[in-house]
Amino acid sequence: MKNIIITGTSRGIGYELALLFANAGHQVLAISRKTPQALIENPNITCLSVDLSKEDDLAKIENFLSSTWKQVDAIVHNAGALLLKPFSETSTQDFEKIYKVNVFGVASLTRISLPYLKPGSHVVTISSMGGIQGSMKFAGLSAYSSSKGAVITLSELLSEEYKERGISFNVLALGSVQTEMLAEAFPGYQAPLSAKEMADYIYDFTLKGNKFYNGKVLQVSSSTP
Template sequence: MKNIVITGTSRGIGFELAQQFANQGHQVLALSRSTQPLAKISHSNITTIAVDLSEEKDIKKALDFVATEWKKVDILINNAGKLVNKPFEKLTKQDFEAVYKVNVFAVAELTKNLLPFMQKGSHVVTVSSMGGIQGSMKFPGLAAYSSAKGAVITLSELLAEEYKEQHIAFNVLALGAVQTEMLEEAFPGYVAPLSAKEMANYIFDFALTGNKYYNGKVLQVSSSTP
């Protein structure tokens, strides 16, 4: 049984992941702005905390739980994301800040604060996007989102090097299009090749075993373009 922290669990991939881990007997701390979807399930292995990841005081709520109840974290999955789809000339500084607060700064802040609870063999998995990969097809309107997803790739590579002596692994999954609510909101009518549940199946296995094979790596998880 492992202690697993997952962000962005109110819907999509995070919602499916929380249930998969809990159903396999793992303890899950599910962090999202809305706790209602998982609260309805009322799984004994899932603890939900309402967290706005862009607020440091909210992140502290998660840390207090870990320090009091768990004392250790085996897996952190940075899954939460914010997407703004606008032409570059219409993107405001506030748009960039809102996207980076969730997709970059919150990843760094939560990871930094949970590291003291991680031991040899712990695994930090950050969900990025094919849009953040050099040389992949870029889509107009995603300047803030894709550049943020590129930033967490570099961050994870650096952390893998910095913490390799502690044997804590950091890996990134750069996902292609997945049929989630976020995708539908940004690109109405677009049909992705994979469902949220199918992608969650892959991430579930990778989070548990990927650190045996990879550290500081970016895996492109995409059967299509994007």
């Protein structure tokens, strides 16, 4: 059984993913600002209330890893912040808020976890089709989509930097999934996949994908958006 860190577990894909791993017997560190009761009650899940944009909160993760786990087998960077606003109205502070979660949070958590990642560990970053070069883009998502492009490049770089240690870094660029975040970005749109269905895919990829991929970006999308 493995030790798995998952961010963004308060709802949607992250919530379903935490339950999948825990119910299969794995130990899960569920990181989100809000902690659902179902996760708190699961004996295989440790919930930490953490805002990834705040350095002081990140210390909670570092303290847990140093005192309790000692080893991390996989990380799923699933947390994401979204802003739907015309670019002309998007301030520097707006960009900073999105990037602090979607990019800096990914970098910080990875850096904190590095001493505990061993050969065979797999770091999976959940990006978006909006971050893929040449994909269809949507007005109002300049901060969000550009941040999702940034973590793609970050993961490619980390896969090169840590390949000698046997740590794999891959990205899943998701298309539309029926989550609360999608409803915020595209009101009224009905996605072809549920959060549970996508969580099933990510679960398998996290456990097995690093046998086949490293430093790669997989486009997981059956629709546009």
